Amino acid sequence: MxxxxxxxxxxxxxxxxxxxxxxxxxxxxxxxxxxxxxxxxxxxxxxxxxxxxxxxxxxxxxxxxxxxxxxxxxxxxxxxxxxxxxxxxxxxxxxxxxxxxxxxxxxxxxxxxxxxxxxxxxxxxxxxxxxxxxxxxxxxxxxxxxxxxxxxxxxxxxxxxxxxxxxxxxxxxxxxxxxxxxxxxxxxxxxxxxxxxxxxxxxxxxxxxxxxxxxxxxxxxxxxxxxxxxxxxxxxxxxxxxxxxFLPSLDGPGKMSASDDAPNILLTDDRETIREKILTYAYSGGQSSVADHREQGGDPEVDISFLLLYYFFEDDDEEVERLAREYREGSLLSGELKEIAAEKIANFFEGHQQRRDQLGSLGEELEPYRLTEAERRRALGAVGYPDDALVRQQR
Structure with missing residues (x-):
């Protein structure tokens, strides 16, 4: 603590x-x-x-x-x-x-x-x-x-x-x-x-x-x-x-949590919902007007759309550097950066959702990932339980 x-x-x-x-x-x-x-x-x-x-x-x-x-x-x-x-x-x-x-x-x-x-x-x-x-x-x-x-x-x-x-x-x-x-x-x-x-x-x-x-x-x-x-x-x-x-929440500094009041982008959100949440809620590091942004530029280090790309959703380091540079220069606007982030995130989530939708019965899908009886016995034996521990527990 x-x-x-x-x-x-x-x-x-x-x-x-x-x-x-x-x-x-x-x-x-x-x-x-x-x-x-x-x-x-x-x-x-x-x-x-x-x-x-x-x-x-x-x-x-x-x-x-x-x-x-x-x-x-x-x-x-x-x-x-x-x-x-x-x-x-x-x-x-x-x-x-x-x-x-x-x-x-x-x-x-x-x-x-x-x-x-x-x-x-x-x-x-x-x-x-x-x-x-x-x-x-x-x-x-x-x-x-x-x-x-x-x-x-x-x-x-x-x-x-x-x-x-x-x-x-x-x-x-x-x-x-x-x-x-x-x-x-x-x-x-x-x-x-x-x-x-x-x-x-x-x-x-x-x-x-x-x-x-x-x-x-x-x-x-x-x-x-x-x-x-x-x-x-x-x-x-x-x-x-x-x-x-910590990945900041959409509305600025702090850890993103499913229990916070700030909106979260869920893994089940569709493309339009993701775009709406980014455009509406993502904290911007830009200026209050287009003219000011063109002149003064923005701060990618506090901009949530950029941070989402930087943390995970843009794999290309050169592209990340380009976005940061253009944002600081003012040639890339906050709204444009939000659109880029929304598109990248939606593309990634659509692939995830397609794989999720293809899953069959959860019990059937889970079985190969569960601990086997032999693995359970080895784990219990490692701390000193006798070999028949599982049998006794299941009676």
């Missing part, structure tokens, strides 16, 4: 204009270096090349394994409290990029239990959001042989025994110091569940570097998990972290 005069960053909220250098110092993470950026496979990813992923913990261990063809994994999760929006897509398409270029195994936990504990929603509502979010994750196009989707409530037979074992390495004082006083006893236990998520690839497949690409506000989860892994009771290593800056 980090609170300053101008901004607040916690696992549950981000407010104000975040000073990333200050946040880096307080979290004790390291800045991602140009050398590390260059070690990502292929031409790299825009999120890395452009410094959106700006800080890390033990990134070199992951990169060593990824570049040498060794076993390695990535964990990035979903909190199913509503429909997925534009701010959710980045880590999953980044994970797909690593899976395609480096053969990365990807684990995606769905924390439906945590959302029930923190949101004023019924179990039925959370369940509907989970099913909807699952469709969006499947639409990304992960390789089922190298991807596992875990839903806490549906996979409680493995998640909760593991969390119980790992909770023995946590104290309530650590939880309180990291998160503040919990609202309920469920949230006191949840850090053990979160640690289970981040360590699951190693518990299933054996000791290996594991990367957690995550918003800087979620770093406390990683820090607590690294403390658990550092106790050396189990044959696991501390997960690495890649910390990202």
């Amino acid at each position: 980090t609170t300053q005069d101008d901004f607040t960053v916690t696992p549950h909220s981000v407010d104000g204009d975040v000073d990333y250098d200050q946040l880096l110092d307080q979290f004790g993470a390291d800045e991602v270096t140009p050398d590390q950026c260059g070690r990502f496979p292929g031409p790299g990813h825009p999120l890395v090349r452009r410094g959106v992923f700006y800080a890390h913990r033990d990134l070199d261990r992951f990169l060593d394994a990824a570049t040498a063809g060794g076993d390695h994994a990535l964990v990035t999760g979903v909190g199913p409290s509503g429909p997925m929006h534009i701010g959710h897509v980045f880590p999953f398409y980044f994970a797909k990029y690593l899976q395609e270029t480096a053969g990365t195994t990807v684990y995606i936990p769905f924390s439906d239990d945590e959302k029930y504990l923190t949101k004023d929603q019924s179990l039925d509502e959370i369940g509907r959001h989970t099913l909807d979010n699952l469709r969006d994750i499947l639409a990304v196009g992960f390789d089922p042989e190298r991807t596992r989707l875990i839903v806490d409530s549906a996979d409680a037979d493995v998640v909760y025994p593991l969390a119980s074992a790992l909770s023995n390495e946590l104290t309530q004082a650590t939880v309180d110091a990291t998160y503040g006083e919990p609202e309920n006893v469920g949230l006191s236990f949840y850090p053990a569940v979160q640690a289970t998520h981040l360590l699951l690839p190693q518990l299933v497949e054996g000791r290996q570097p594991t990367l957690v690409p995550i918003g800087a506000d979620q770093d406390p989860h990683v820090r607590v998990c690294r403390d658990v892994a550092g106790k050396e009771r189990y044959d696991i290593e501390k997960p690495s972290a890649l910390l990202s800056k």
Whole structure:
């Protein structure tokens, strides 16, 4: 939990204009270096090349394994409290990029239990959001042989025994110091569940570097998990972290959240809806009149349309630089930049929606991505449960 005069960053909220250098110092993470950026496979990813992923913990261990063809994994999760929006897509398409270029195994936990504990929603509502979010994750196009989707409530037979074992390495004082006083006893236990998520690839497949690409506000989860892994009771290593800056909401600074009042671009929005939201709500870095803009230019660093292109939706670095230059010069108007962003985003979302619409029965589509019985047994055995643990739990 980090609170300053101008901004607040916690696992549950981000407010104000975040000073990333200050946040880096307080979290004790390291800045991602140009050398590390260059070690990502292929031409790299825009999120890395452009410094959106700006800080890390033990990134070199992951990169060593990824570049040498060794076993390695990535964990990035979903909190199913509503429909997925534009701010959710980045880590999953980044994970797909690593899976395609480096053969990365990807684990995606769905924390439906945590959302029930923190949101004023019924179990039925959370369940509907989970099913909807699952469709969006499947639409990304992960390789089922190298991807596992875990839903806490549906996979409680493995998640909760593991969390119980790992909770023995946590104290309530650590939880309180990291998160503040919990609202309920469920949230006191949840850090053990979160640690289970981040360590699951190693518990299933054996000791290996594991990367957690995550918003800087979620770093406390990683820090607590690294403390658990550092106790050396189990044959696991501390997960690495890649910390990202926050995608601003359409109306300006601050983290984009499905629960905020600011409008979000949903993954299900059609082309015209996306265009209308961008044109109507996207905060502009331009001047108040065309004449002033032509003379003074705009500021792409605060312009939401430009930032959306910069973060993810324009892969060409030269094109991004051209847009920024022309915007600063005043030859590119705010309205024109909004139209470009709306078109790029709509094109990307249409491809995503087509893949989503082609999915059949969710149960049938999900099966290849679920933990197998053998994988469940290996995970439970890794923390000391006997071989017949699953049989006993299912009686």
